[in-house]
Amino acid sequence: MTMKNLMTQLPLAIAITAASAAVSADDLTVVSWGGAYTKSQVEAYHKPFTEKSGTNIVSENYSGGIAEIKAQVEAGNVTWDVIDLEKADVIRACDEGLLVEIDPATLPKGDNGAMATDDFVDGGLEDCGVANIVWGKIVAFDESQFSGKKPSKLVDFFNTKEFPGKRGLKKTPKVNLERALMADGVPGAKVYEVLGTADGVNRAFAKLDQIKDQVVWWEAGSQPVQLLADGEVSMTTAYNGRIYNASEVEGKPFKIIWDAQFAELDFFAIVKGTKNLDKAMEFLKFSTDTKRLADQTNYISYAPARKSSIALVSDKMMPHMATAPENFATAVPVDHSWWADHQDELNERFNAWLNK
């Protein structure tokens, strides 16, 4: 080990060793987002997998991003085996060489006999990840705060005259710029083309300017639900599963506007350098087969990423799925490779804009 390596790796290694001493080597560590979502994964994936293989699964939570994976891989001390990542992060982490590549030909076929490459939804197979759920970045509102006409379209989010009240937005340019353009009249199919020009970016920021002083910014997925519940905002962008939980399970008067939802995928990926590569791969294949993905919808309203699983979803849950036909009609897929190119400069510009 050269001095340079020693300098960069030693402190990281020490910190990580100290943090990871508690987990035994035979366990498989699966990292996900916590809350109701992790619970659904434990029921649908972890428990059956432990039953089948005898491998104990340690469930850890994180709050997104790939900084921790990067730290573990660079320090050469990987304690996370399988991780649930958003699409943008799968692409990024794969680019940075932090994840194990997965050959789609080795994935199990669908129940209907379809090859995995045909069975997963569009974009559901990345070089380093296999999608498990489809979820929607949607707009939700508190029904009790609108006595007369209720909002029903994305445009209404930007119309604070007709639909008064503060708005909740995630503190990131991603998807907010797209929403702004669409509310300004750009059709979903052209959003990224327009956003690719300097004029398009200005136009998106100008539209956001209209509601800037009405916005409460949130960062974690649980915050928008809390903001709605506290009456801090009347309308907010959110993730469909969280709103489902608040309205259907906890009985809050929240409604989802499915118009122009931004469809997103979550992926299972394996951290490069894991000591349990075989088990991790086994777990990944097990939990992304037709039956497991369909089973998860019994516990949470996120849609399975396999077409063959959708047929198995119960009638009760189907209307809450992001991929239900009536919800999906105006859905726009987030273009993550476009964002990979532009995130650095747009994030900087967004931060500067926020600050002004």
Added chain:
Amino acid sequence: MNTTPDLASNAPEIDPQLKLRLRKAERFLKVRALLLVVPLVVFVLFTFVLPLTEMLYRSIHNPILVDNLPEVAALMRDWDQQQLPGDDIFTAVGKGLVVAREQKTIGRIANRLNSEHAGMRSLLTKSARKLRKYKGDDYKDYMLSLDKRWGEAETWGAFKVLSSEYTLTHYLAAFDMQYNAQGEIVSQPEERQIYVDMLLKTLKLSLLVTLFCVLLGYPLAYYLSILPPGKSNLLMILVLLPFWTSLLVRTSSWIVMLQGQGVVNSTLISLGILSEPLDMMYNQIGTVVAMTHILLPFMILPTYSVMKSISPVYMRAARSLGATPANAFFKVYFPQTIPGLSAGAILVFILSIGYYITPALVGGRTGQMISNLIAYHMQTSLNWGLGAALAGSLLAVVLVLYWIYNRLVGSSQMKLG
């Protein structure tokens, strides 16, 4: 301690054996003292000095191109940025990309280049895919026909910036500057300038918090110091109780208090004082209020301990010699409290300049501080170099301010308790 050997050397009649034994005994004491502090030294080395050095190193160290495409890096260092690079550079880049694609390093190279110039990521990955099948040897023509961006100065400017192992780009970015395509240092476009503003705002908010802590803490500390012990102990517990409560709990309770439908607003509205809720949250007011509350004990405790040790006799003497109360206070009492006051103020200021959780939770859009951006670059954008450069700049600012403070007040004039 050090008077003993002197005495020994001034007294030649003492037995040399005794001198030797004394030295031995002293050496033993020294070694024992050293051994006692070894754990601390090791601890500080591993938890403070090493990470700090590593961070500063990362802010200038930039090995990605040199390590992965050494030939390209070497050629780019000689390129003068006047016109488009020659065939040799195109060939080196073209061949290098194919190799990097095979070795799976292209993603990292592309991400780093992309942070210098947007769009480099797709340009590199797309070109590498096509170049793999290219059999000819006129790379320049071929690459220019693949994508017109290969003919643009900005593309090559990004390569040039990364061509040496050590670079100042992160520090330039931390001060809203960049290298342009010709290699000159210019300002960032106005809509992307943020870090200088943020640094100034951080200083402003920290100064405000310090000022409020002084204004609120000084009289309270004075009151505590003149009360009889029974009452002052009770009040002291009221100061310490929040101090012992978790930072997160206290910040969240401020959210409950200050938000639009929160305790303060709904009380004021139900009393008829306000008709619309005030915006006291998710802006600079929220940050300053919550931080002042959280940092107040750091002001009160050192000030109190110094005031406690000032005898009331001085004030009485001043009054009996004819000073007005104000005069007595400013000429006699106040100067004696400066050690505690300045210790408290500098504690609060330095703690608040690096504050992170509270602004993140209650600062909203405008109440953010520079640590929130550092955390953002460490956790989200993964631009660790820029994060390190921002942290390095913050460190430099703190050191400069401390130096100025030391010149004005003097560090000996500081007493923590």
